[in-house]
Amino acid sequence: MAAIEVLDLTKTYGELQAVDAVSLEVAEGEFVGILGPNGAGKTTLLEMVEGLRRPDAGTATVLGLPVWPRNADLLPRMGVQLQASAFFERLTAREQLHTFASLYAVPSATADEWLERVGLDDKAGTRVEDLSGGQAQRLSIACALVHDPDVVFLDEPTAALDPQARRNLWDLLSGLNNSGRTVVLTTHYMDEAEVLCDRVAIMDSGRILQVDSPAALIRRLDAPARITVAPGAVGLEEARGIAAVDDVQESVDGVVLTTRDPAHVVARLAERDQLDGVRVQTGTLEDVFLDLTGREYRA
Numbered sequence: 001m002a003a004i005e006v007l008d009l010t011k012t013y014g015e016l017q018a019v020d021a022v023s024l025e026v027a028e029g030e031f032v033g034i035l036g037p038n039g040a041g042k043t044t045l046l047e048m049v050e051g052l053r054r055p056d057a058g059t060a061t062v063l064g065l066p067v068w069p070r071n072a073d074l075l076p077r078m079g080v081q082l083q084a085s086a087f088f089e090r091l092t093a094r095e096q097l098h099t100f101a102s103l104y105a106v107p108s109a110t111a112d113e114w115l116e117r118v119g120l121d122d123k124a125g126t127r128v129e130d131l132s133g134g135q136a137q138r139l140s141i142a143c144a145l146v147h148d149p150d151v152v153f154l155d156e157p158t159a160a161l162d163p164q165a166r167r168n169l170w171d172l173l174s175g176l177n178n179s180g181r182t183v184v185l186t187t188h189y190m191d192e193a194e195v196l197c198d199r200v201a202i203m204d205s206g207r208i209l210q211v212d213s214p215a216a217l218i219r220r221l222d223a224p225a226r227i228t229v230a231p232g233a234v235g236l237e238e239a240r241g242i243a244a245v246d247d248v249q250e251s252v253d254g255v256v257l258t259t260r261d262p263a264h265v266v267a268r269l270a271e272r273d274q275l276d277g278v279r280v281q282t283g284t285l286e287d288v289f290l291d292l293t294g295r296e297y298r299a
């Protein structure tokens, strides 16, 4: 049985088709990312799947149960990350988490374990409004997980964090589904989707354009590879003479060779001892987005 089944979910706000007949299946234990620019419809889709927003049409089931009308049997089995602004004011981090735990009859000791797991034990006595952005995000994730749900929904969990805080949170998130949990997250960060997700659904203008593993999405693109070598490591004319090299350009980083057969080109460079500073770049999810929409990706 799929953990999540979404069939033709649709939501319209006035003239705007925010979510347009979206279908998606998520297997048990899978980590799926919904990736798209601002306004793509990610939050609206997620809230309908969580049973928080009523669809105009279509259905969603979680663990085999319909999510709308709101299903009381499902609530303890789902973890929904709150935006930090939804915390109870003036509570400390520990009080906030204990309050959530008590809603699900989870012992306080378990809540304290979670505080430690998300690295907030030294902030237990700090009021939620005095936590940094990253600390507040980690607390909101602990609140979503404290009752040990089977399915976890995270809406842009690393939004507005600095790069270091994002990476710290990635470590936490990548450990999340090791214990068999199903995780669905929305993000507008390509690198985040690539690092964390088994499969990525690329969303734009209310539609899911493609769903697959990041590697498969990029492979399907059939984009040429770019091989950069240090400035001066190879002459421009010499590089143009290597079989399978389609194009050669000079850039600030060095000489950039474009090819559809990077293994062959790297082998030729190696034979000539010209691998100084070599870097091989294949396509990225940004290229996939450009290919699918005809637009540059702007988070």
Ligand SMILES: Nc1ncnc2c1ncn2[C@@H]1O[C@H](COP(=O)(O)OP(=O)(O)OP(=O)(O)O)[C@@H](O)[C@H]1O
Pocket: 013, 016, 018, 036, 037, 038, 039, 040, 041, 042, 043, 044, 045, 188
């Ligand atoms: N309650 C609402 N009433 C009217 N329009 C809405 C409402 N909620 C969302 N929208 C619009 O629907 C579209 C999709 O919004 P949504 O928040 O789902 O996108 P998103 O992909 O999550 O964007 P972001 O990354 O900025 O959060 C946007 O154009 C938004 O302005």
